[in-house]
Amino acid sequence: MRKVLITGGSGFIGNAIVKELNEKYEIVVLDNFSPQIHGDNYEESYLYQNIKDKCKVIKGDVRNYEDLKVALEGVDYIIHLAAETGTGQSMYEINRYTDVNIKGTSNLLEVILKNKLPIKKIILSSSRSVYGEGMYYCEEHGIVVPKSREIDDMKNGDFEVKCPVCAGTVELRDTTEECNLTPISYYAYTKLAQEKMLEVMCPTMDIPYTIFRYQNVYGAGQSLNNPYTGILSIFSKLLLKNQNLNIFEDGKESRDFVHVSDVAAATCNALENDNTNYQYINVGSGENISVIQVAETLKRLYESNSEIKTSGDFRKGDIRHNIADINRAKSMCGFKPVYTFEKGMEEFTTWVKKQDEEKSLEKSEDLFERSIDEMKETGMLIQAKE
Numbered sequence: 001m002r003k004v005l006i007t008g009g010s011g012f013i014g015n016a017i018v019k020e021l022n023e024k025y026e027i028v029v030l031d032n033f034s035p036q037i038h039g040d041n042y043e044e045s046y047l048y049q050n051i052k053d054k055c056k057v058i059k060g061d062v063r064n065y066e067d068l069k070v071a072l073e074g075v076d077y078i079i080h081l082a083a084e085t086g087t088g089q090s091m092y093e094i095n096r097y098t099d100v101n102i103k104g105t106s107n108l109l110e111v112i113l114k115n116k117l118p119i120k121k122i123i124l125s126s127s128r129s130v131y132g133e134g135m136y137y138c139e140e141h142g143i144v145v146p147k148s149r150e151i152d153d154m155k156n157g158d159f160e161v162k163c164p165v166c167a168g169t170v171e172l173r174d175t176t177e178e179c180n181l182t183p184i185s186y187y188a189y190t191k192l193a194q195e196k197m198l199e200v201m202c203p204t205m206d207i208p209y210t211i212f213r214y215q216n217v218y219g220a221g222q223s224l225n226n227p228y229t230g231i232l233s234i235f236s237k238l239l240l241k242n243q244n245l246n247i248f249e250d251g252k253e254s255r256d257f258v259h260v261s262d263v264a265a266a267t268c269n270a271l272e273n274d275n276t277n278y279q280y281i282n283v284g285s286g287e288n289i290s291v292i293q294v295a296e297t298l299k300r301l302y303e304s305n306s307e308i309k310t311s312g313d314f315r316k317g318d319i320r321h322n323i324a325d326i327n328r329a330k331s332m333c334g335f336k337p338v339y340t341f342e343k344g345m346e347e348f349t350t351w352v353k354k355q356d357e358e359k360s361l362e363k364s365e366d367l368f369e370r371s372i373d374e375m376k377e378t379g380m381l382i383q384a385k386e
Contacts, residue, residue: 176325
């Protein structure tokens with residue numbers, strides 16, 4: 001049976017991929033079981049319990065040469081998920097994100113090279129964040145990729161992006177894989193670095209690769225106690241306690257939310273699909289949903305009494321809008337999202353309510369407040385009243 005190593009495979013996306021590959025491949029998971037994701041005792045975590053009987057699990061670190069050497073024994077394919085993923089946190093935990101995302105990937109490549117491992121393919125989970133603001137249309141200058149928004153504009157309540165040539169009004173367009181890459185957060189920079197590392201090294205080792213640029217992935221299993229990633233988790237915690245939501249900016253900012261099962265299906269399709277070799281592929285829903293719409297949908301599904309407010313606060317490094325062109329995924333992977341936003345949210349909230357009943361959300365409030373304090377202290381969160 002063919003053997004697959006999934007780095008970071010006990011995480012949220014890794015869980016869905018293990019489920020997709022189960023009984024089709026021999027699976028090895030290498031994970032450091034970060035407390036930020038799994039809590040203080042990873043063996044009791046929902047994510048670990050989900051995969052422990054479906055694969056070989058190695059507790060180790062992608063930054064450790066020997067851990068990787070052991071994990072790669074007899075492996076045919078690699079799905080590289082291991083990474084730190086919080087956009088906001090990356091702006092003040094720079095060394096940490098460099099160490100895990102960049103050094104971890106270079107270590108993986110070095111172990112393969114130095115040990116002449118016969119890897120058939122590497123799949124990288126990259127991010128739509130490498131595009132920065134993504135693609136827009138200016139009546140005068142056509143398709144443009146706006147620069148990062150001006151802090152002074154945002155302090156004055158103007159959150160929209162501008163044409164980088166004339167500073168005029170622009171209209172959102174679906175971002176294609178050919179978009180100029182202009183990362184505006186440190187997390188995005190590290191993901192772009194990972195892409196370039198594979199682009200440079202894999203051809204020299206005669207190893208095909210596929211790079212998936214995931215959009216905003218959500219679904220059951222998403223870490224509810226990690227305040228650095230995922231507005232769905234943050235909003236859920238507050239709504240279930242009937243506490244008011246403080247939505248950043250004006251609430252009109254939007255994201256392309258894609259269900260984790262759809263992401264897993266696309267990723268696994270590429271393992272032995274030569275059409276995806278040396279390709280960069282967006283994986284999203286092809287639709288953008290505003291943050292205010294997310295909040296209102298969750299409030300309805302939780303039957304919450306919370307009040308939804310837009311504060312005008314904002315984080316440095318955040319983008320305004322996001323919608324992916326997914327035609328390449330459709331043509332190369334036969335990709336077709338199964339989950340609508342409504343269907344996915346119904347499933348997600350049902351799962352969250354079960355976790356709440358089991359007291360799995362008890363620590364989340366303190367962690368969320370701590371993350372807000374960290375952003376304030378480092379100047380990465382700008383409050384409107386300031």
